[in-house]
Amino acid sequence: MRHSRIHLRLVVGILTVLIIVGFTDFESKPESVERAATNTAPQQTTPQLQATMDALTGPQSTVGATRDNKVAPTSTIQSVGSGDSLERIFRRAGFSPRQLAAITSTRLGKQLREIFPGQTMTFTSNGDQLNEFSFHKNRLESLHFTFKDDGSVVGETRTAHAHKTQVFQHGIIQESLFLTSQALNIPDGITMRLAQIFQWDIDFVLDIRPGDEFFVLYEELFLDGERIGFGDILAADFINRGKLVSSVLFTDKTGVKDYFDLEGVSMRKAFLRAPVEFSRVSSSFNLRRKHPLYNTVRPHRGIDYAAPTGTPILAAGDGKVTTASRNAPNGRYVVIKHGEQFVTKYLHLSKFARGVRKGKRVKQGQVIGYVGATGWATGPHLHYEFLVNGVHKNPRTVPLPQASPVAKQELAYFKNQAKRHRLLFEALKKHPPVAMGQ
């Protein structure tokens, strides 16, 4: 199994990085341009640095020896606890409701109405005199407020730039898609998206086999040398039972992103291959174990998806519910009509999703019910049927109607953009770079 990273992981002393970031890695969008000039530069303390200090000196300690107007400003960090309020946090930090009101009355201050446990706030002060207040919404965004000499407050948002890198990975599936991805250090979120890109072509619940392969080029976001998230999958290939399916991300001129095959035809189709929430089934699914079999009394004209009771069942395509009912053999079941030709059936449900009843319109991927073992079933599973003009077809192999291609006027643009991603992708497939770092 080859795996490669095309970025370099920098190992830098953590304090050095934090201090540099604290001073330089912010892009300020001032609400008003003016900022109060001060003789002493405020000590900006990042939450991480403060955490380090807390570990050394005890929680919520202040940096600086005394609360005295003549010494350098001191910083203190407060974390939002569950059920916490701004008033309580200000009181805890030693500041008054009047100082809080001066902040919340600014235009930007209105955003402080929504605070969540785990978020942090930094107070910078000379004694009781609050100079600066920062609310850290998340790792990248904070609201920063400065008290001016006349007592007024100026607010600005500060955005730290995450460093984007592209990661190329090649996996060969042995036990499950998730296990293979995890072994390659691919985030589960990327694995889910990978499966979503191909969900109209590949049944990820039943059709994945040991030896299936994938190639994926995706973006990772780094801050302070730490992975804080991921961006888009730029291109991906999946080889399922020897059959190659390719895709590439395309952003149209209005900014809408979607995945297309190399001819510019959307990966989306009128029907999903597997109408169950894949991640709930596959994350615990081991390919080396045999699929459990269920005895059915009637001749079998559908596919069974063994899944835990309560696993969400998805409408395979847009359509109208013609039946949401219960009988002895089917248990709770749903029938959906999709246009004139197609009908899908979902049997043995433990319950219907809210609002799913006869006559209701449903969207592709919408949850219509939950896996169960009602009716003639020996264990929890979804029995799924797919009919074309009244004739049962195998939903895993039936040709599916295509969704819309890239708009004609965008096709040249598509080819151009797709080509760039694919050229890089193909080059990486041929010559994967030597893995660096982890």
Ligand SMILES: [Zn+2]
């Ligand atoms: Zn069945």
